[in-house]
Amino acid sequence: MTKRLGLSTIAIHGRTPHRGADWTPAVTPIYQSATFRNPLGSDADVLYTRYGNNPNQRAIAERYAGLEGAEDAIFVASGMAATALAHLAVLRPGDHLLASRWIYGGTRTLFDTEFGRFGIEVSYVDPDHPRAWRKALRPNTRAIFVEALTNPLMRVVDVPAIAKITREHGLALLVDGTFCSPVMFRPLEHGADIVITSATKYLNGHSDIIAGAIAGSSSVIEEVTRLMRLWGPSIDPHAAWLTERGMKTLSLRVERQHRNAMAIAQWAATRPAFSAVHYPGLTTHPDHALATELFSGYGGMVGLMMAGGVEAAQRFLAHLRLVTHAPSLAGVESLICEPRLTSHKGVGAEEREALGIPDGFLRLSCGCEDIDDLLADLAGAL
Ligand SMILES: Cc1ncc(COP(=O)(O)O)c(C=O)c1O
Structure with missing residues (x-):
């Protein structure tokens, strides 16, 4: 061969x-x-x-x-x-x-x-x-x-x-x-x-x-x-x-995660509850052109900024049934977390704000579930 x-x-x-x-x-x-x-x-x-x-x-x-x-x-x-x-x-x-x-x-x-x-x-x-x-x-x-x-x-x-x-x-x-x-x-x-x-x-x-x-x-x-x-x-x-x-199932999982992330990002972009949706697959993302040039697909991760800040984020998280509130990412199960309390806890609030990650920011790792069920869970929690 x-x-x-x-x-x-x-x-x-x-x-x-x-x-x-x-x-x-x-x-x-x-x-x-x-x-x-x-x-x-x-x-x-x-x-x-x-x-x-x-x-x-x-x-x-x-x-x-x-x-x-x-x-x-x-x-x-x-x-x-x-x-x-x-x-x-x-x-x-x-x-x-x-x-x-x-x-x-x-x-x-x-x-x-x-x-x-x-x-x-x-x-x-x-x-x-x-x-x-x-x-x-x-x-x-x-x-x-x-x-x-x-x-x-x-x-x-x-x-x-x-x-x-x-x-x-x-x-x-x-x-x-x-x-x-x-x-x-x-x-x-x-x-x-x-x-x-x-x-x-x-x-x-x-x-x-x-x-x-x-x-x-x-x-x-x-x-x-x-x-x-x-x-x-x-x-x-x-x-x-x-x-x-x-x-052994890396490609299969990633393809599904990318598809789910794109669908969720497109859905979230139409919801006023989110003041910003960060996903390079969206044409509104500042690096959409670069992502298209460099990457195969746009990834399985979506950043969501809640218009109502921390309180709205807490309410939203409390009502999710399928998407698990947990740090880490990229598993077959969808996970969601607040970077202020997880990946960026060690970075002070001021620097987080300067980095563009204000409180009320959520990071969603899209899993391999059926997209209709994920969208129903997210919409239900809103
Ligand atoms: C981009 C990135 N690099 C490295 C790490 C560290 O990986 P681990 O938790 O396996 O030590 C993480 C953990 O979340 C990460 O997000």
């Missing part, structure tokens, strides 16, 4: 499917084992689950590398561990990291409270001012970090334009692709060096495990692996097995 396989096929069979021996399982078994028998006298790398070389860990890493079009990939115990290790792999004491201001609150807190301890400076840029990136570069800037589709305003960051700057200046470009999934956007094909994802979200897709992944060149993944072996956040074999099972 020489033709590059499609994403659904890679997600199900890996990028180099092979015919297994007779009577072997069709599905990877769970290797719930910390360690593996060593051949006597062998000086080969030992198999040990903290090392990331348990067969369940390798099976999903190989599959994810295929989905992102990367040389290699590695899974770790959470999206936060993936973000931390990916940055520590490319940054050294004295380096400066230039980050998008529109990022997950947990990542922002990691940068602001922890990176200083390693002698790494971090500063922020509003990504809708393209010239600001160049202006913000310092002599010690070593890397740029962005989220491709931002949380919770669903703004689209122009990754190819930023990749031009990182190439010119010899910097590393790290992209968190969590909100997109590789079905929608593959940052490495647009000039990024490293892609980070919270596999808790679309890759697994069932809201039942915590996991993260990093994909990039073999040398970057080798360095991340070295750090993972020392710092220790490897993924448990059972979580890895569930991730493999989840990944």
Whole structure:
């Protein structure tokens, strides 16, 4: 087989499917084992689950590398561990990291409270001012970090334009692709060096495990692996097995989630109870053209601003029956949350307002339910 396989096929069979021996399982078994028998006298790398070389860990890493079009990939115990290790792999004491201001609150807190301890400076840029990136570069800037589709305003960051700057200046470009999934956007094909994802979200897709992944060149993944072996956040074999099972239906789930999100965004845009609807599939969204150019689909996440503020948001949430009031996203079940109390809790009210996420803002993660039932639930709660 020489033709590059499609994403659904890679997600199900890996990028180099092979015919297994007779009577072997069709599905990877769970290797719930910390360690593996060593051949006597062998000086080969030992198999040990903290090392990331348990067969369940390798099976999903190989599959994810295929989905992102990367040389290699590695899974770790959470999206936060993936973000931390990916940055520590490319940054050294004295380096400066230039980050998008529109990022997950947990990542922002990691940068602001922890990176200083390693002698790494971090500063922020509003990504809708393209010239600001160049202006913000310092002599010690070593890397740029962005989220491709931002949380919770669903703004689209122009990754190819930023990749031009990182190439010119010899910097590393790290992209968190969590909100997109590789079905929608593959940052490495647009000039990024490293892609980070919270596999808790679309890759697994069932809201039942915590996991993260990093994909990039073999040398970057080798360095991340070295750090993972020392710092220790490897993924448990059972979580890895569930991730493999989840990944097999990635394309199917994401296609349905995108369709549901578009229908909900179009419906919400006609309701006066919402003063703004943030969804890049709407022609009124400021990044609609960029999303159309860069992405396959517009995503499964919708930002809803309640015209009546916090009180209206609370009333609306209290009357939902199907859509679950919970943080996190991208599972088959629809989830809704208030970023002021969840992803952006660590960011002060003033900065939240400045970021365009005032109180009364709701973030809806569209699941795979029947659209008529979702719309009936949302309309009933209004
Ligand atoms: C964009 C983004 N990146 C990273 C993370 C962290 O992922 P995890 O919760 O798996 O550690 C999150 C969590 O919500 C996220 O939304």
